[in-house]
Amino acid sequence: MFINSLKTKLIIFYLFLIIFVIFIKVGDLNLIQLPQLYALEALSDEKDISRIKMAFTSKSREYGVINYDNAVWDDTYHYVDNKNSQFTESNFVLDTYKSLGINGIHIYDKQTVTIWQQAWNITDWSPLTFPPFDQPSTFVKKHILISEELIIKNNNKPVSRVGFTLLDDKLILFAATSIFKANLTGNANGTMLFWRFFDEQVLTDLQQRAGIKFTIEVIQPNLKNTVKLTSKNSFIKNSYRTKKDEIFDIIPLITNNGAIKFTYQAPIRQFATSWLNHATIVSSTLLLLTLGVLFIFFHYFIIRPILQADNMVTAIIKDNDHSIRFASKRKDELGTLFNLIDRLLDGVESNEQQLISHNVRLQHISQTDSLTKIPNRRAFDTTMKKLLQVSPLGLDVAILVVDVDYFKKYNDCYGHAQGDKTLYAIAQTLRKNLHEDTDFVARYGGEEFVVVLKNTDKKSAQAVANNLVNIIADLKISHQDSDITDIVTISIGIHAFVISGQTQYMPLFELADQALYQAKEQGRNRAITTD
Numbered sequence: 001m002f003i004n005s006l007k008t009k010l011i012i013f014y015l016f017l018i019i020f021v022i023f024i025k026v027g028d029l030n031l032i033q034l035p036q037l038y039a040l041e042a043l044s045d046e047k048d049i050s051r052i053k054m055a056f057t058s059k060s061r062e063y064g065v066i067n068y069d070n071a072v073w074d075d076t077y078h079y080v081d082n083k084n085s086q087f088t089e090s091n092f093v094l095d096t097y098k099s100l101g102i103n104g105i106h107i108y109d110k111q112t113v114t115i116w117q118q119a120w121n122i123t124d125w126s127p128l129t130f131p132p133f134d135q136p137s138t139f140v141k142k143h144i145l146i147s148e149e150l151i152i153k154n155n156n157k158p159v160s161r162v163g164f165t166l167l168d169d170k171l172i173l174f175a176a177t178s179i180f181k182a183n184l185t186g187n188a189n190g191t192m193l194f195w196r197f198f199d200e201q202v203l204t205d206l207q208q209r210a211g212i213k214f215t216i217e218v219i220q221p222n223l224k225n226t227v228k229l230t231s232k233n234s235f236i237k238n239s240y241r242t243k244k245d246e247i248f249d250i251i252p253l254i255t256n257n258g259a260i261k262f263t264y265q266a267p268i269r270q271f272a273t274s275w276l277n278h279a280t281i282v283s284s285t286l287l288l289l290t291l292g293v294l295f296i297f298f299h300y301f302i303i304r305p306i307l308q309a310d311n312m313v314t315a316i317i318k319d320n321d322h323s324i325r326f327a328s329k330r331k332d333e334l335g336t337l338f339n340l341i342d343r344l345l346d347g348v349e350s351n352e353q354q355l356i357s358h359n360v361r362l363q364h365i366s367q368t369d370s371l372t373k374i375p376n377r378r379a380f381d382t383t384m385k386k387l388l389q390v391s392p393l394g395l396d397v398a399i400l401v402v403d404v405d406y407f408k409k410y411n412d413c414y415g416h417a418q419g420d421k422t423l424y425a426i427a428q429t430l431r432k433n434l435h436e437d438t439d440f441v442a443r444y445g446g447e448e449f450v451v452v453l454k455n456t457d458k459k460s461a462q463a464v465a466n467n468l469v470n471i472i473a474d475l476k477i478s479h480q481d482s483d484i485t486d487i488v489t490i491s492i493g494i495h496a497f498v499i500s501g502q503t504q505y506m507p508l509f510e511l512a513d514q515a516l517y518q519a520k521e522q523g524r525n526r527a528i529t530t531d
């Protein structure tokens with residue numbers, strides 16, 4: 001099956017490896033690295049937020065200090081009592097406002113009634129009236145001006161209120177301090193107020209103090225003080241940054257009637273938050289390249305040789321060809337395995353060759369007569385069948401049946417062992433005097449032999465047979481008991497025929513045998529051909 005393939009298993013292993021690496025990478029990023037980086041970022045953002053808040057605080061405190069210096073001053077204290085305009089005319093000239101950077105100065109008595117007030121438009125330094133301070137509203141009286149109760153609560157010491165407030169929908173920076181003598185003796189006898197609209201200059205000043213460019217807007221006070229948003233990443237809980245990468249926070253107005261919300265663009269994030277970032281792509285590409293190289297390595301050095309071996313063994317089994325060899329030059333375990341298979345094939349091949357030679361010997365034995373060492377009757381049977389099957393039509397063939405004359409008497413006279421020797425001598429003589437390529441001789445049985453002559457007509461067959469009769473006679477093997485002579489002789493019956501589609505050889509043999517009978521009848525030691 002496909003899944004059983006080594007290559008498939010390797011690919012599946014790689015897929016698991018890649019998923020595992022991505023899993024580790026994502027886990028490491030989300031559970032270890034990002035929380036730390038976000039925490040560091042939040043710490044840095046927190047510092048920026050407090051720098052902005054500090055800018056607001058320092059700006060209002062600066063106003064408070066200037067205001068305090070003017071409120072806790074004997075001249076101011078006496079002015080509240082005597083209202084001598086020389087004091088205000090000499091001290092609060094236009095340049096005073098310009099240098100202090102304020103819109104207005106207001107002096108109130110203990111009952112928070114305006115004693116003196118003056119305000120200017122900072123843009124063109126034209127006179128300005130700002131009703132909430134001119135005729136102080138209940139709100140101003142309560143939240144900005146210093147009441148007697150506050151001073152009593154402060155052990156009869158000067159009280160200052162500094163900060164930002166919202167009046168008539170306008171954001172204002174103010175500083176109010178109770179008017180005291182410079183040596184802080186006696187009671188307070190009023191409130192001195194410095195104020196300024198929160199305009200572009202104030203914003204620029206604050207931005208410079210904080211070193212951050214931010215914008216502001218006035219909002220309802222009921223928003224949370226510090227806004228920590230949940231980041232897009234579900235693993236990271238805290239970040240000050242909004243989805244638009246802005247940071248904002250709230251500065252509540254001291255008068256509790258609103259709040260300043262400042263917003264600024266967060267510094268560019270110094271780390272990647274998605275797992276699909278440059279580093280991941282580079283490392284994933286490197287991983288894939290490494291896996292690719294490993295795959296090629298496995299494929300070329302392990303899988304491919306195994307597949308080649310598979311093909312070779314399949315071919316060996318299919319073609320039953322045991323001569324194929326791996327002849328591997330590899331020095332590794334696969335090389336050892338292939339060499340072992342080669343040795344196994346060596347063994348199989350040598351056994352096979354032994355078997356073949358044994359079979360050849362067996363074949364030879366089964367086709368050879370043990371006494372005369374010439375082909376036997378089985379070989380004659382095979383030869384004749386093959387001859388009738390494969391010979392071309394019209395081929396002349398002759399069958400000669402050879403029989404030793406008076407051989408019973410020979411045996412009786414010389415003994416059976418001598419009879420065997422004589423049979424051997426006759427067989428070998430017949431064999432030697434026939435053409436090895438075209439003629440065939442076999443022992444048919446007993447003292448009877450059969451000769452097959454190919455490409456030989458009747459006349460030639462007669463000549464060959466006569467020659468054989470003479471050659472055996474020429475051996476001059478003595479046979480005292482022969483009725484016709486005193487040497488061993490043979491008789492031959494001949495049947496010559498033409499190949500014409502015969503399928504059985506026995507009728508042909510029997511004709512030759514009948515001719516032999518005639519040769520015996522006519523006195524033996526001769527060859528007779530059928531008519």
Ligand SMILES: Nc1nc2c(ncn2[C@@H]2O[C@H](COP(=O)(O)OP(=O)(O)OP(=O)(O)O)[C@@H](O)[C@H]2O)c(=O)[nH]1
Binds near residue numbers: 403404405407409420
């Ligand atoms: N020594 C020996 N004798 C054999 C062998 N095979 C057959 N014979 C003998 O051959 C003789 C054949 O005798 P017969 O068939 O009577 O024929 P014959 O004596 O040769 O007389 P004709 O054929 O008529 O000339 C028998 O006595 C067999 O025993 C053999 O392998 N060795």
